[in-house]
Amino acid sequence: MNPSNYVVLSAVLFSIGAIGVLVRRNAIIVFMSVELMLNAANLAFVAFARMNGNLDGQVVAFFVMVVAASEVVVGLAIIVTIFRTRRSASIDEPNLLKY
Amino acid sequence: MTELMPAEGVFSLIWVLIALPLAGAAILLFGGRRTNSWGPYLGVLTVAASGVIGVLMLLGMMQNSPEQRTYGQTLFTWVFSGSFQADMAFQLDQLSIIFVLLITIVGTLIHVYSLGYMAHDDNRRKFFGELNLFVAAMLLLVLANNYLLLYVGWEGVGLASYLLISFWQHKPSAAAAGKKAFIINRVGDVGLSLAIMLMFVTFGSVGFQDVFGVADQASEGTLTAIGLLLLLAACGKSAQFPLQSWLLDAMEGPTPVSALIHAATMVTAGVYLIVRSNVIFTAAEWAAVAVIVVGLITMWMGAIIGSAKDDIKKSLAGSTMSQIGYMITAAGLGPIGYVFAIFHLLTHGVFKAGLFLGAGSVMHGMNDNVNMRRYGALRGVMVITAGTFIICYLAIIGIPPFDGFFSKDDIIHASFERSPIIGILAMLAAGLTGFYMTRMVAMTFFGKARWEDDAHPHESPKVMTIPLIILAIGATFLGMALVYWGNIESWLEPVTGVETVELALPSWVYELTTLVLVLIGAAIAWVSYARRDVPVEAPHGSWLTRAAREELYGNQVNDALVVQPTYYTSRLLVWFDNKGVDGFVNGSAAFVGGLSGRLRRYQTGFARSYALSMVGGAVLVVLALVLVRMS
Numbered sequence: 001m002n003p004s005n006y007v008v009l010s011a012v013l014f015s016i017g018a019i020g021v022l023v024r025r026n027a028i029i030v031f032m033s034v035e036l037m038l039n040a041a042n043l044a045f046v047a048f049a050r051m052n053g054n055l056d057g058q059v060v061a062f063f064v065m066v067v068a069a070s071e072v073v074v075g076l077a078i079i080v081t082i083f084r085t086r087r088s089a090s091i092d093e094p095n096l097l098k099y
Numbered sequence: 100m101t102e103l104m105p106a107e108g109v110f111s112l113i114w115v116l117i118a119l120p121l122a123g124a125a126i127l128l129f130g131g132r133r134t135n136s137w138g139p140y141l142g143v144l145t146v147a148a149s150g151v152i153g154v155l156m157l158l159g160m161m162q163n164s165p166e167q168r169t170y171g172q173t174l175f176t177w178v179f180s181g182s183f184q185a186d187m188a189f190q191l192d193q194l195s196i197i198f199v200l201l202i203t204i205v206g207t208l209i210h211v212y213s214l215g216y217m218a219h220d221d222n223r224r225k226f227f228g229e230l231n232l233f234v235a236a237m238l239l240l241v242l243a244n245n246y247l248l249l250y251v252g253w254e255g256v257g258l259a260s261y262l263l264i265s266f267w268q269h270k271p272s273a274a275a276a277g278k279k280a281f282i283i284n285r286v287g288d289v290g291l292s293l294a295i296m297l298m299f300v301t302f303g304s305v306g307f308q309d310v311f312g313v314a315d316q317a318s319e320g321t322l323t324a325i326g327l328l329l330l331l332a333a334c335g336k337s338a339q340f341p342l343q344s345w346l347l348d349a350m351e352g353p354t355p356v357s358a359l360i361h362a363a364t365m366v367t368a369g370v371y372l373i374v375r376s377n378v379i380f381t382a383a384e385w386a387a388v389a390v391i392v393v394g395l396i397t398m399w400m401g402a403i404i405g406s407a408k409d410d411i412k413k414s415l416a417g418s419t420m421s422q423i424g425y426m427i428t429a430a431g432l433g434p435i436g437y438v439f440a441i442f443h444l445l446t447h448g449v450f451k452a453g454l455f456l457g458a459g460s461v462m463h464g465m466n467d468n469v470n471m472r473r474y475g476a477l478r479g480v481m482v483i484t485a486g487t488f489i490i491c492y493l494a495i496i497g498i499p500p501f502d503g504f505f506s507k508d509d510i511i512h513a514s515f516e517r518s519p520i521i522g523i524l525a526m527l528a529a530g531l532t533g534f535y536m537t538r539m540v541a542m543t544f545f546g547k548a549r550w551e552d553d554a555h556p557h558e559s560p561k562v563m564t565i566p567l568i569i570l571a572i573g574a575t576f577l578g579m580a581l582v583y584w585g586n587i588e589s590w591l592e593p594v595t596g597v598e599t600v601e602l603a604l605p606s607w608v609y610e611l612t613t614l615v616l617v618l619i620g621a622a623i624a625w626v627s628y629a630r631r632d633v634p635v636e637a638p639h640g641s642w643l644t645r646a647a648r649e650e651l652y653g654n655q656v657n658d659a660l661v662v663q664p665t666y667y668t669s670r671l672l673v674w675f676d677n678k679g680v681d682g683f684v685n686g687s688a689a690f691v692g693g694l695s696g697r698l699r700r701y702q703t704g705f706a707r708s709y710a711l712s713m714v715g716g717a718v719l720v721v722l723a724l725v726l727v728r729m730s
Contacts, residue, residue, distance in 0.1 A: 021710050091706050098704025 006047035013040035027079045027089045031072075038068045103171035103190070103308065104163075109155045110170045113189045113242060116152055116199060119145040121235035127228030135224050139217075142227030143210040146234050150203035157196055165593050168193055171244060178247065185305060190244035194594045197441060198241035198364075198371060201448045205363050206234050208566035212456050213355040215562035216463060226266060226353065233259030237364050241371060245306040246295045249372075253291060253336065256365045257284045263360060264352040276348035283345040287335015291372075294328035297321065311378040319383060326379050326386025330393065333369030337423050340396040344653040346420055347404070350412040354459030357412060362419045362455050363448040370423065370444050373430040374437045377595050381433055390431030391517075395524050398424030400651055402531040406538065407647030409637055410469045411458045414539055415451070418495065421528065422447045428525065429510045436513045437595035438588050443506035445587075446578055450494035450503060453570035457488035460563055461543060464556040471542040472635050473551055478544040480556045483564040485544045487571035492540050494574040496533045496617050502578025508610050512600045515609060522609075529613050533620030541629035549635050 013036055020033030042061045049057025083089050106113055123145035127138045134141070160168045173188040191199075210230060217223050236255025243249040265277025295305055301317050302310050314322065333339065338346035349361050360366070373380060373390060380387045398421050405417030426443050429436035462469060464481060478485040494501035497508065507529060515522030550556065558564065581587040588597050602609065639645075646652065 018714055022707060022714065025707075095704030095706075099699040099702045 003047055003051045006050075007044055010040045010044040010047065013037075013043065025090050025092055027082075027091045030091055031075055031079065035068060035072070038064055103169055104167050106170045106172035106189075106191070109152070109159045110191065111172065112152050112156075113170065113172045113191050114174055116149045116203075117189075117235050117238045117242065119149045119152075119235075120231040120238070124228050124232035124235060127224050127231065130224075132224075138224040139214055139227045142231050143207065143214065145231060146203055146210050147207045149234070149238070150200070150207050153196065153199040153203050156191065157200060160191075160193070160196060165193075165589070168593065182303060183299060185245050185247040187248065188244045189242040190307060191242060192594055193590050194371075194375065194441065195241050197445060197591075199238060201445055202234060202237050202241070202364050205448055205452050205570075206230075206359060208569055209355045209359045209363075209452060209456065212358075212459070212563050212566040213353075215560045216355055216459055217353065220353075222266070226263075229259055229262045229266070230356070230359070233263065233360060233365070237368070240368055244308070245304075246291075246298060246310070247305050250288075250291060250295060253332075253368065254288065256360070256368060257281065257288065257336070260284075260349070260360050260365055263356040264349045266352055266356065270351065272348075273351040276345075276351040280345040280349050283342050284335045287332045287342055290328045290331030290335065294325050294332065297325050297328065301325070307375070314378045314382055317382075322379055322383035323386045326376075326383040327389060329372055329376055329379070330386060330390055333372050333390075333427065334393060335369075336372075337366050337369030337427065338397075338420055339369065339393050339423065339427055340400055341653075343397060343400065343420055344650065344657055347408075347413050347416050347650055350410070350416050354412065354455060354462060357416070358452045358455030358459065361416065362451040366419060366423055367426065367444045367448065370426040370430055370440055373427070374440055374595060377430075377434070377437050380431070381596075387431045387433060391428050391521060392431075394424045394426070394428030394431055395521065396424070397421070398428060398525065398528045399531075400424075400653075402528050402535060403643070403647045404650055406531065406535040407640070407644045409471050411461065411471050411474075411539060411543065412455070412469055414471070414535065415454055415458060418454075418532070418535065419451060421532065422451065422495070425507065425510050425525065425528075428521065429513060432513050432517050432521075433598070434596040435516060435598040435600060436510065438591045438597055439506060439509040439513055441591060441595075442581065442587050443503075443510055445581070446494065446502040446506045446574070449570055449577055450491040450501075450574040453487060453491035453567060453574055454495065456563070456567055456570065457484050457491065460484040460559040460567065461488075461556075463559050463563070465550070465554050468551065468554065471539065472633055472637065473549055473554070474543045475546045475550070475633065476544070476548040477556055481544075481558050483558060483567065487564075487567040488544070489540060490571040491574045492536050494578075496536050496621065497529060497613065498617070499614075500575075500579055502574055502576070502581075505578035505582050508606075508613060509600075511613055512602060512606060512609055515602055516600050526609070526613050526616060530616030530620040533617035534624045537621040537624035538628050541625055542633055545629040546633055549633065 017033045017035075017037035017040060020036065021030050024030050024033065042064050045057040045061045045064070047057075049055060049061075079089060082094060086093065104110075123142050127134055127142060130138065169190065169192040171188065171190050173186050175187050176184065177187040178185040210227070213226065213230065217226050220226065233256060236252050236259055238252075240249055240252025240256060243252060261277045261281040264280050265274045267273045268277075298310055299305050301321050302313050304310060331342075334342045346361060346366065350357055352361070380390065401417045401420030401422075401424055403417075405414045405421060408414040408417060422443070426440040426447070429440035429443065461474065461477060461481065461484060464477075464484075465474065468474075490501065494503040497504040511522060511525050511529065514525045591597070600606075637648075640648070649655070
């Protein structure tokens, strides 16, 4: 199978994730889109590792997974806390931190 | 070079001479109010005790042969850095002991007098503490065995002088006078510190013994430079031209201060410095000539100013300048004059202290009025003050057998031996001394009473008159004693060297001429100020009188040459600072501030727009990479 297909798939997934982040208001959905982008990047890493015949890309993919897991822990905690105080998971409403 | 004798017996107490008044100053200044009641008496006692030790040392010194009268005492190494070493070490020799006795004995008398003069002052304790500090610093100055330690004493007396001139600091004029004295002295002090550095570079040491031992190996240019720097230092401390203008303002201080610091001791430190460094001035001829010129100019300036001032203390201050001009002139004459400079310094210390304390006693009885035009006919109500003042007056104008006669005539003889011009100038200045001192005595004690309505002149208490009497006795007999009995010339010979004066004419010719000139000056003053009525308001006067009242425009010259240029330079720098430096700094801050005011509008708080700009940025980066790759 042509390895470039994996890269194309990765680009498609990444774009879907990016558009999801931009257009959705629910913080959980935005978060899922971010995960999608991260995993698209992982897919690209693994594909390139396969194409180049060394393990560097796969190692980086593990690192990305670790970071993503940590990020999920912290991010979900923040979202839950905000939901508890504001009764809303909309990403547009908390806008106090501005000029 | 004379060998240093170990300090044994009474001479092991050299450090105690300084430590006693220093301890007195520390106790009085740090002790606070609990020392108020007994502090002043302690202040008198410490100085008197130093005086007793000084007398014992003189007696001990006289038992040794002249070559064995230099005693050294090293307490500890004070500064040690590389090849530079300065010890906390003292040297007591024939020259130092004269100063020690002058400082402590006249100092004791003035301390006692101050008990009466300052009796009603709230800050009496502070006064005596600072006076003790002065005595300690002055003793350190004359006992140091190296220039660096001398410099400590030099600065110490400057500090004490500053504190005491502005003792009545609630008066703005006194505070300003203190600052003026301190700042002008600073100019001289720079000269001294540069001289010390130059000595260390040239000779590798700042000790008296080391420097004088190898002074003749240095080039004449270096020695001249050191000599001129030392002269600058002496000009500052001794109020010599061109640094003379602080002394007249220094009269703002209490009168005992004027007597002790600004007449008898501190202002003669410059003479001490030159005589102590005689080896350098003997080797550097042009520096010595500069010393003579400065001395002559100041001798005349002081006398002219003293002739026109109506303020009794300022007139006396002019006289002090003039007499120190005599000493400086004598010190510039070389080995022939060093002894006479010190001789005149000693007699002047006694009679001028008497004159100042007498003036203080007059002021005490006249509600602290200093205007001689408001005195007159005081001889009847202040018998002791008038009597002692007149004795000291006869001493300063040089009437035999009072002590000023001997010392001043010696200086005039030595001047004639060097050059008739110097001699004639010194002789004419003696005539002028006769004029201004007679004017002072006539306006104060003779003529008609011109007292203000609320003035009730009275004689001062005994605690003030007894020191006056002792000083008057000193002014009568000291000269004779030092010429016929003590022979000051052979006493100082090991330190300064001596040359016999050989004159073209017999010495009585010079003495008689001087005496006649003095009497002419005195007669003119007597006719003008005792026979005729003295107007209460000062008349307009000739241009010379007006110039002398303005202190020969010394302040104006300083103002034009130093103060105004400094003022305008700092105005220019302030302008440059405000417009240039601050303009640049403030301008860049305003630019950044304005720019961020615009940029902060992009911080909307809308998270998805941040995400959009990040994606946009990422797309731009990718596009740029693609474009670069394709080209």
